[in-house]
Amino acid sequence: MLILALDTATLVSSVALAGPGRLLAELTIQTKKTHSERLMPHIEQLLALADTDKSAVGAIAASIGPGSFTGLRIGLATAKALAYALNIPIVGVPTLAALAYGCPVPGAILAPTMDAQKGNIYIALYRWLAGSLDEVAPPAVMTRDAAAALLSARPEPALVLGEAAELYADTFRQAGVALAEPHVAMPRAGSVALLGARLLAGGEPHDVMALEPLYIRRSEAEELWEKRQGCRPR
DSSP: OEEEEEEOSSSEEEEEEEETTEEEEEEEEEOSSOHHHHHHHHHHHHHHHTTOOGGGEEEEEEEOOSSOHHHHHHHHHHHHHHHHHHTOOEEEEOHHHHHHHTOOOTTSEEEEEEEOSTTEEEEEEEEEETTEEEEEEEEEEEEHHHHHHHHHTSSSOEEEEETHHHHTHHHHHHTTOEEOOHHHHSOOHHHHHHHHHHHHHTTOOBOTTTOOOOOSSOOHHHHHHHHHHTOOOO
């Protein structure tokens, strides 16, 4: 079965096509164009390069966050529309888990991250055990300093992946925490596709109508609206 995967959680636009146990094609690019402008053309280009028609796609895997609120909405809306139109299963893949899945390093704690603005980051902890990715700590929001302190205090070596590896490199280096190289730190739809295939094989497709982004926190616009209205967070 062919799986089409999308990752729009960051400024990186990434689409990939995977078959059983292998990555067939991937297109990953970071430009100033918005996902709404480039996502569908990238999907069409990917299928053309792989000499595959959309009718041959058997499932959709979409990165569901955390990450950019706008990017996630665009990516998931596109993925759901394709799954519905083609009448094929869809699986939502946590963005941080996909980042860790692309870095199979045993014996270390993998700390995939996303920028949460104002010095904060989204972070989760994973490790590889017997060929499978194990979640050590679920996604959370914390300051960059708190994340660096958390990782430096662990007994095993830690490796930071994702946006914080670039944005807050000095903070982690000063805490003695290792940073992934740029080609490993960047989100990739290939990882979303292969992890999505594992989730589907384990019987975890999602309801195309009910699948929602994993935001972790409310958007700044929502927080400002509540502040102006005098509402209390629920």
